[in-house]
Amino acid sequence: MTAVDSIDLDVEAGEIYGLLGPNGAGKTTTISICTTRALPTAGTATIAGIDVVRNPSMARKHIGVVPQYNTLDRACTIFENIHFHCQYFGFSSTEATARTRQLLEQFHLTERSSAYPSELSGGLAQRVQIARAIAHRPSVLFLDEPSAGLDPQSRIAMWDAVKRLHEEGITVVLTTHYMEEADELCDRLAIIDHGRILVADTPTALKNSVGAETIYELDLRDDPKPLINRLAQMNGVANVECTGKLLRVLAHSSDGLLSEIVSSAQPFGLRDMRITQPTLETVFIRLTGRDLRE
Amino acid sequence: MTTEIATRPFTQYARAFRGLFLRDLHVLRREMFPFVIRICMNPLLFLFVFTYIMPHMSGGANLSPTAGMAGPGFSTVLLPGLMAVAIMFSGIAAVALPLAQEFGITREIDDRVMCPLPTGAVAIEKICFSAMQSMIAAIVVFPLAYYVPTQHPLFHVTSWPFLITVLVLASLTAGALGMTIGTSVKPQQIGLIFGVVVMPITFLGCVYYPWAALIHIRWLQIGVLVNPIVYMSEGLRAALTPALPHMNEAGILLMLIGFLALLTWLGVRGFLRRVIG
Numbered sequence: 118m119t120a121v122d123s124i125d126l127d128v129e130a131g132e133i134y135g136l137l138g139p140n141g142a143g144k145t146t147t148i149s150i151c152t153t154r155a156l157p158t159a160g161t162a163t164i165a166g167i168d169v170v171r172n173p174s175m176a177r178k179h180i181g182v183v184p185q186y187n188t189l190d191r192a193c194t195i196f197e198n199i200h201f202h203c204q205y206f207g208f209s210s211t212e213a214t215a216r217t218r219q220l221l222e223q224f225h226l227t228e229r230s231s232a233y234p235s236e237l238s239g240g241l242a243q244r245v246q247i248a249r250a251i252a253h254r255p256s257v258l259f260l261d262e263p264s265a266g267l268d269p270q271s272r273i274a275m276w277d278a279v280k281r282l283h284e285e286g287i288t289v290v291l292t293t294h295y296m297e298e299a300d301e302l303c304d305r306l307a308i309i310d311h312g313r314i315l316v317a318d319t320p321t322a323l324k325n326s327v328g329a330e331t332i333y334e335l336d337l338r339d340d341p342k343p344l345i346n347r348l349a350q351m352n353g354v355a356n357v358e359c360t361g362k363l364l365r366v367l368a369h370s371s372d373g374l375l376s377e378i379v380s381s382a383q384p385f386g387l388r389d390m391r392i393t394q395p396t397l398e399t400v401f402i403r404l405t406g407r408d409l410r411e
Numbered sequence: 412m413t414t415e416i417a418t419r420p421f422t423q424y425a426r427a428f429r430g431l432f433l434r435d436l437h438v439l440r441r442e443m444f445p446f447v448i449r450i451c452m453n454p455l456l457f458l459f460v461f462t463y464i465m466p467h468m469s470g471g472a473n474l475s476p477t478a479g480m481a482g483p484g485f486s487t488v489l490l491p492g493l494m495a496v497a498i499m500f501s502g503i504a505a506v507a508l509p510l511a512q513e514f515g516i517t518r519e520i521d522d523r524v525m526c527p528l529p530t531g532a533v534a535i536e537k538i539c540f541s542a543m544q545s546m547i548a549a550i551v552v553f554p555l556a557y558y559v560p561t562q563h564p565l566f567h568v569t570s571w572p573f574l575i576t577v578l579v580l581a582s583l584t585a586g587a588l589g590m591t592i593g594t595s596v597k598p599q600q601i602g603l604i605f606g607v608v609v610m611p612i613t614f615l616g617c618v619y620y621p622w623a624a625l626i627h628i629r630w631l632q633i634g635v636l637v638n639p640i641v642y643m644s645e646g647l648r649a650a651l652t653p654a655l656p657h658m659n660e661a662g663i664l665l666m667l668i669g670f671l672a673l674l675t676w677l678g679v680r681g682f683l684r685r686v687i688g
Binding site for chain 1: 420422423424426427429430431433434437438441442517518519520521522523524525526527528529530686687688
């Protein structure tokens with residue numbers, strides 16, 4: 118099975134780049150290849166000018182990874198997890214101690230420094246993993262589904278941590294299927310499905326690509342098909358999409374359009390109506406479809 | 412504060428390797444008590460029952476396996492044998508069991524695999540660290556095997572370099588065996604390993620009898636030659652209790668080197684397969 122098929126990504130230094138896609142789209146495989154944990158059948162990946170396939174041990178100096186699952190060393194405390202990580206990367210014991218203290222402080226973990234990973238909540242463990250991943254000062258930090266399983270508070274704290282790292286100039290590549298996260302954090306993002314990039318741009322440009330400023334969602338009792346053509350011909354309507362009994366009218370701002378739509382929809386048993394702005398989710402669903410994955 | 416990360420590959424690898432070793436040492440130091448218990452319990456009980464209780468029982472000589480070997484014979488056979496078991500068992504306990512956990516649910520080996528070091532070297536570090544534990548285990552078992560038996564074993568070291576070479580080779584081979592087992596068995600099935608691998612190779616590893624004594628069961632004497640434990644016990648027998656019949660020294664070293672190369676190759680290959688997709 119081909120998990121990733123001819124992906125061509127170019128992430129600029131210092132940006133936050135998002136890989137957005139449904140489950141099984143190939144996001145994690147892409148990250149695994151970039152972080153030397155999977156070998157591609159063809160193609161190259163370079164991090165800070167080093168080929169990760171041909172020279173993985175050199176490339177790892179420039180890579181920090183926060184995987185989906187908690188990989189903290191269960192036999193060591195929080196302090197030791199970061200301290201030994203520094204030593205793996207050539208720090209002397211004194212340097213490792215200083216760097217560990219600094220990171221514990223930065224990530225508000227000092228009080229828990231002697232706790233073992235099994236005693237930590239998901240959000241706290243995630244913070245330790247980020248602190249550990251950047252301990253050797255990598256140029257790129259990879260975050261694979263960083264907010265999976267986190268409560269809203271921990272997610273916001275994680276976002277803040279990532280934003281701070283961004284301000285320090287570190288390049289961040291993250292995978293997610295949370296649209297809000299991608300919108301909030303990423304400078305640019307690529308939507309991936311079936312191992313291919315469907316589209317790559319800034320969140321704003323992607324939202325603009327919908328070609329509409331307003332979306333009217335109509336919930337109708339009757340079959341809405343005859344209504345589609347009528348709505349599509351209205352002034353200001355860019356497109357009309359139909360999913361079952363739900364109609365989505367993509368429109369430009371236009372005076373009087375709302376009442377026109379409502380009066381046209383009345384005979385079809387208009388039960389409910391929502392007015393929204395295009396979001397990344399609109400773009401995502403348009404590109405990847407509504408079918409359930411895995 | 413800025414840290415200059417070494418750019419020369421060898422320095423970088425050496426420091427990463429050192430870091431991994433220090434981490435393992437730190438964890439082992441914290442778990443010293445269970446480590447010592449793990450090493451001592453099996454040989455201590457074995458020696459206590461077969462070389463202390465049995466000889467004290469009335470008519471015990473007829474029941475005990477020492478019946479055929481008068482005086483200190485059996486304890487002399489056991490001295491190198493139990494050291495070999497301790498070496499082998501440490502290899503399993505130090506590599507195979509932790510690997511099963513680290514590859515299993517926790518995936519905690521990931522951070523170590525991401526060291527700036529060729530991935531195969533992470534596996535080699537585990538083998539080396541395990542070898543160190545095996546040597547400690549052998550050294551701890553020695554006084555037990557000497558003092559517990561009612562009649563102390565007779566030992567005599569004719570060549571220290573040979574003893575040390577055997578000890579080092581046997582310990583590394585045990586680590587490589589642990590790596591091979593740990594990477595080839597599914598984490599959920601690791602418990603089975605004791606019944607399916609550890610027990611047979613121990614009992615058929617010339618631990619409780621010299622290889623030469625199998626002369627009357629020729630098929631077994633030839634069959635056990637595929638068991639690396641045989642060369643560990645026979646090697647220690649040749650080094651510590653040369654008065655007892657033992658295999659040829661050069662043959663033992665050759666076979667230990669052969670098994671070390673084979674098991675290291677299998678173990679590292681299995682490790683790479685597990686961690687690189």
